[in-house]
């Protein structure tokens with residue numbers, strides 16, 4: 013399996029073959045402006061000192077301050093963070109916000125830390141990187157396993173170190189700490205707006221059977237949003253297990269079970285029509301729309317020819333590698349790519365940053381009234397660009413993004 017950065021570069025090489033850009037822009041996008049590794053010492057509850065490895069990759073800032081989340085995961089490494097930062101650069105360009113691309117991370121399983129250890133680690137990451145962060149320099153946000161509470165600790169730490177109390181250094185904060193209404197569900201909501209804009213073109217202008225891989229912030233909110241719009245959620249899974257019901261799952265009940273027990277395991281036992289399903293089987297099941305909402309590289313050349321969905325919408329970053337893209341394109345399975353499909357998260361992060369700098373507070377309705385037309389316009393532009401170049405939507409999005417960065421550099 014390709015590591016995420018090799019996959020990102022394979023995508024870049026592919027777009028450079030499809031469309032002729034100036035050599036400079038492709039060369040510039042082959043590596044980040046800088047990648048930084050830091051050691052973060054944390055005094056653990058048992059008195060021992062543990063050193064964690066943290067990262068920030070500042071990929072490209074032609075369009076504005078570096079922007080992108082921070083991931084906490086045991087397998088997070090600099091290559092993954094570099095890939096995610098590259099995709100952020102394109103994502104911000106696709107959705108048309110004045111932000112560049114960056115990403116951060118810490119190699120840690122946060123579930124193994126106490127709350128106070130997690131707070132020390134999060135504050136430690138900011139302490140080590142405070143020089144390069146700033147509302148007009150580099151603006152982090154949440155990603156896998158990082159919460160609004162963690163963002164609040166980080167914003168507070170940055171304020172203590174620098175005196176900047178606007179909160180605009182970081183987005184995805186709790187509302188009481190300057191967060192934006194709607195940020196919590198923005199990734200899934202934005203994906204839904206993109207789906208709505210494209211569904212006719214994808215032949216999905218009907219009630220769809222939807223399978224969702226990943227039941228964290230993006231996946232769980234997507235399940236609620238698609239269900240509320242009348243679609244049938246036929247399967248969901250998290251890292252440990254999954255549940256399936258061809259008649260449609262009751263997502264409210266699934267969420268209650270997950271909240272009470274911490275996993276989806278055991279849900280199907282007492283539910284009529286429900287069976288357990290593995291992650292692999294969920295990806296390969298017959299459905300109208302498959303939404304990968306967890307990690308990179310879940311659809312590769314090993315399983316791409318077994319995918320039976322009519323279309324795929326990537327709420328995760330990088331879930332399909334470039335070899336699998338080729339297979340899916342030939343099978344006529346449309347992929348709504350991550351840099352478009354999950355850009356609602358960073359779009360509302362941009363709204364939060366804007367509100368912080370202007371000291372404004374928008375209502376949830378105002379936020380979504382701004383997000384919907386942005387997502388729809390970007391989705392349509394991506395579709396048209398792909399059509400003109402006779403390529404898939406990912407390459408359509410890449411062409412749009414790279415042209416925009418090139419024109420502004």
Ligand code: GLU
Pocket residue numbers: 079080081082151152153154155156183184329354355357358359361
């Ligand atoms: N982590 C999210 C992403 O991958 C959001 C980034 C942000 O809000 O800056 O798009």
